[in-house]
Amino acid sequence: MKINKSWPYWLGMVLLAVINIALLAFIGSPWQITSVFLYWGIFVLNSLGFESLGESYTIYYGNGLSFEDAEIIYYLTILNIGIIAGSLLSALLSSEFKVKKIKNKKQLVLGIFGGVLMGFGARIALGCTIGGYFSAIPSFSLHGWVFAIFMFLGVLIGCKILYKDLI
Amino acid sequence: MAEFKLDCMHEVCPIPLLKAAKKLKVMEFGDVLIMKTDHNCSIANVIEWVDKQGHAMDYVEVDQGEWEIYIEKLK
Numbered sequence: 166m167k168i169n170k171s172w173p174y175w176l177g178m179v180l181l182a183v184i185n186i187a188l189l190a191f192i193g194s195p196w197q198i199t200s201v202f203l204y205w206g207i208f209v210l211n212s213l214g215f216e217s218l219g220e221s222y223t224i225y226y227g228n229g230l231s232f233e234d235a236e237i238i239y240y241l242t243i244l245n246i247g248i249i250a251g252s253l254l255s256a257l258l259s260s261e262f263k264v265k266k267i268k269n270k271k272q273l274v275l276g277i278f279g280g281v282l283m284g285f286g287a288r289i290a291l292g293c294t295i296g297g298y299f300s301a302i303p304s305f306s307l308h309g310w311v312f313a314i315f316m317f318l319g320v321l322i323g324c325k326i327l328y329k330d331l332i
Numbered sequence: 333m334a335e336f337k338l339d340c341m342h343e344v345c346p347i348p349l350l351k352a353a354k355k356l357k358v359m360e361f362g363d364v365l366i367m368k369t370d371h372n373c374s375i376a377n378v379i380e381w382v383d384k385q386g387h388a389m390d391y392v393e394v395d396q397g398e399w400e401i402y403i404e405k406l407k
Contacts, residue, residue, distance in 0.1 A: 171376075265371075266341075267342065272342070327347075327350065328354065332347055
């Protein structure tokens with residue numbers, strides 16, 4: 166198999182911009198991924214009988230969404246499923262799909278730990294790299310730039326730790 | 333001229349690249365590093381990085397989606 170070349174950055178940039186504009190025009194919200202996780206979590210907890218966990222969480226962590234915005238939550242859910250389906254399709258089309266094994270316990274523990282930190286961080290920051298950064302800067306919002314500075318610092322520190330201690 | 337092995341199977345980007353960079357640092361000129369990876373993004377970025385660094389390099393797909401990369405440290 167030859168090694169597939171990825172698309173050039175400028176093409177990805179143009180496509181992302183056009184699709185995000187279309188999304189904003191269509192559902193009234195720019196692209197965001199993790200806000201809707203909160204509603205899935207609350208839905209699961211409420212279904213299990215933890216009624217009181219809804220309101221206070223969404224007021225602070227809902228990032229401007231509330232249960233009245235059911236339509237946007239619905240679209241964002243479809244969008245998240247679409248990301249997974251689209252990635253799968255793209256991997257299959259370039260014959261790059263592969264079921265990866267877990268190497269060892271360390272990799273498993275680091276993966277779970279990292280995943281929890283990412284999910285928790287995205288919520289207390291009111292957005293992940295998509296909602297808090299990618300969609301914020303074209304909205305002329307200052308918080309996107311603040312996010313950028315601290316994301317850069319975080320990546321720098323993360324790389325140092327990864328390089329020195331974890332590999 | 334020594335030979336070093338690096339098992340990067342089942343490891344995700346950018347760990348294989350960082351491991352290779354770390355290993356090459358302690359190797360002598362003319363030493364050969366053989367690394368194995370099954371991550372298609374790693375095979376692309378490792379060979380690009382090695383090329384930029386000016387080392388000699390070759391790779392072969394040993395199984396479907398599994399590669400062996402041979403790097404000779406020249407600089």
